[in-house]
Amino acid sequence: MANPFQFRPPLHTRVLMRRTSAYRVFAIFYSFAILALLYHHLIHLLHSPNTLSFFILLADVLFSFLWASSQGFHMCPTDRRVFIEHLEHYVKESDYPGLDVLICTADPHKEPPMGVVNTALSMMAYDYPTEKLSVYVSDDGGSKLTLFAFMEAARFATHWLPFCRKNKVVERCPEAYFESNPSSWFPETDQIKLMYETMKIKVESVVEKGTIPHDHITNEQEKQAVSRWTDEFTQANHPAVVQVLLEGSKDRDITGHTMPNLVYVSREKRPGSPHHFKAGALNVLIRVSATMTNAPVVLTLDSDMHSNDPQTPLRALCYLLDPDMDPNLGFVQFPQAFHGINKNDIYAGECIHVYQIHPIGMDGLAGPFHVGTGCFFRREVFSGVPSRTPGLSSDHLVSKSIGNKEVLASAHHVAAWNYENQTNWGTKIGYRYGSLCEDYFTGYRLHCEGWKSIFCNPKRPAFLGRAPINLNVCLSQSKRWGVGLLEVGFFKHSPIVFGLMEIGPLMGLCYANYAFRPLWSIPITIYAFLPQLALLKGVSIFPKVSEPRFFLYIFLFVGAYTQDCLDFLLSGATIQRWWSTQRVWMMRGVSSFAFSLVEYLLKCIGISQFGFNVTSKVVDKEQSKRYKQGIFEFGVSSPLFLPLTTAAIMNLVSFLWGMVLIFKKKNLEGMLLQMLLAGFVIVNCWPIYEAMVLRTDRGRMPTRTTIISIFLAWALYIIVSVSPKI
Ligand SMILES: O=c1ccn([C@@H]2O[C@H](COP(=O)(O)OP(=O)(O)O[C@H]3O[C@H](CO)[C@@H](O)[C@H](O)[C@H]3O)[C@@H](O)[C@H]2O)c(=O)[nH]1
Ligand SMILES: [Mn+2]
DSSP, X not given: OOOTTTTSOOSEEEEEOTTHHHHHHHHHHHHHHHHHHHHHHHHHHHXXXXXXXXXXXXXXXXXXXXXXXXXXXXXXXXXEEEOGGGGGGTOOGGGOOOEEEEEEEOOTTTSOHHHHHHHHHHHHTSSSOGGGEEEEEEETTOOHHHHHHHHHHHHHHHHHHHHXXXXXXXXXXXXXXXXXXXXXXXXXXXXXXXXXXXXXXXXXXXXXXXXXXXXXXXXHHHHHHHTTOOTTOBTTBBOOEEEEEEOTTTOBOTTSOBOOEEEEEEOOBOTTSOOOHHHHHHHHHHHHHHHHTOOSEEEEEETTOEESOTTHHHHHHHHHTOTTSOTTEEEEEOOOOBSSOOTTOTTOTTOHIIIIIHHHHHHTTTOOOOOSSSEEEEGGGGGSSOOSSOOOOGXXXXXXXXXXXXXXXXXXXXXXXXXXXTSOBTTTBSSOOSOSOHHHHHHHHHHHHTOEEEEOOOSSOSEEBOOOOSHHHHHHHHHHHHHHHHHHHTSTTOIIIIIHHHHOHHHHHHHHHHHTGGGGHHHHHHXXXXXXXHHHTTOOOSOOTTSHHHHHHHHHHHHHHHHHHHHHHHTTOOHHHHHHHHHHHHHHHHTHHHHHHHHHHHHHTTSOOOOOOOOOOOOOHHHHHHHHTTOOOOOSOOGGGHHHHHXXXXXXXXXXXXXXXXXXXXXXXXXXXXXXXXXXXXXHTHHHHIIIIIOOSTTSOOHHHHHHHHHHHHHHHHHHHHOTTO
């Protein structure tokens, strides 16, 4: 008998990208070129061992390793499409699974509550049956100001949700909607805008003052909630607070329609007991939501990522509800995308490699890594290895109302500081502890357990967040990532050993490529200083133009750069943005990644401790103006800038000295590659010279930093000039 379902139109399709064969052929040629270079280095080192050759060999070996590990991303790049319009052939809207949205925030001063509120409102307004939707907010800042913002938001939501529904608004984050000057102005728009502005002013003034005036508390329930902030209540020492702000079974919007659940959670914190940062916060939310609604689908989000498309959950359902899907599908990852990026994306905030090129590459293997936000999980993923009987049915729904006393008691119980003691939370279940990149680490562990993932990359970004608009913040953020990645690289189940066996060689390579990213700092730093120091001493270290090896170098450099640039252009980015990305890559190499390596080593020998330094989302007006003009922001005298300025000075001086040498000795042939290298670095460092010498605004390079780096460059020169081997 014919299967009655076999004529249903597909929910999604998948194809291997056309560029795959070109990638593979190029990889073969490139590998031979690398082997030839390494062979030559080795022979040379054996014949005449010296420090310089050793460092160059070390740099090239690391470059080669990192290049080889990046090939995992290039063997099966995959393109997918989903067809939301076919979903009705598979499931009725009333049978959609429940969806629990988990949002994290950590600090009302770095993450303004109005931003978090906007994120939550945009999710509450999803095109999804409201009775199946719950939004949970974790506040690691333990701040009554954030709670107050959400009490206001809950009231505003009863107007905002029907407004979006009635007018079919696509932009459901209120701030973004009003900012975009909507062309279709509806009769109620002015009124709702006024309501939003009033709420915003009220919340912002409360946050600024740091206290909630009595007259702002309108009912007994709110009074009780706020009264938990006693004098002993501090950010690092307080009991659990679970506050139901909207209850789907009771609350109605102004048109009488049901509302989604909205729950505020601040887990218990006690001094001296580890709380595992965001991973710990998410695990509490996973448990609290399990006691209250236990939806089979869980969406995790950062506080600054608002929804940009109300149909996003339906896209995820196209995979999660497909009866022919691999039963081990664990999560559907959407890329991080950003708004407010300047024209040339000077800080490479879009991270095209991390959020586009690499996930597309992994999607043809076991699936993309988890990037912390914008990810739809099957709840089961958090309870251990995949079972053979997956279920997304609604029998999971919990029967009691979320405001029920018993339910609230168990919600508080699972948010207690010591709840996880003697359990597998963080080791075998939930988000995994042990890395500051809890997202990457958890995704890795899930893949090792046999779960699969899928990359969903719609044309209209599903979520939009904010990327740092300040170089120091940007470098600190990548320093934190660097430490987190090294923690995975040198973890007992490191991707390079355990991963390769567990998830297959290509996936293992992909994970290893990230785990060892901070190692880029070694070859980049060597190439930023050594050939230049040699140039200052008049020593030629690369082959002459007449030698065939000269072309080997040119091929290796141009080949890698061209492939990367093409990858970028194919993902829709501009060439200027690619240029910025390669520049920031070098900056990270000498600065943040080098710092991560040092910080990680110090931690290993027990000298230092590190924490999750939350990325600031506060926007300074003046800085934001400079950012829009594409001007780099230095301003503070941060140690992270020192390697940048030192390298900038070293390259400039050696280039000028090289010119002198060429004129005097006419030895252009032997020095050409060193001169080209220094010239390339100088072009990249242009904004640094400007900031050191030409600029007068507040974002210029602090004079202190410039002076220290002149001294450092000079000291390096002295060290090298007294060592006879170079
Ligand atoms: O103790 C903490 C620290 C952070 N967070 C939250 O974690 C999220 C991410 O923090 P943020 O500082 O914005 O991280 P990013 O610099 O954007 O970092 C990226 O890298 C992180 C891992 O290092 C991932 O968790 C993020 O999803 C990813 O966007 C935010 O919502 C924070 O509120 C907590 O809840 N508790
Ligand atoms: Mn963030």
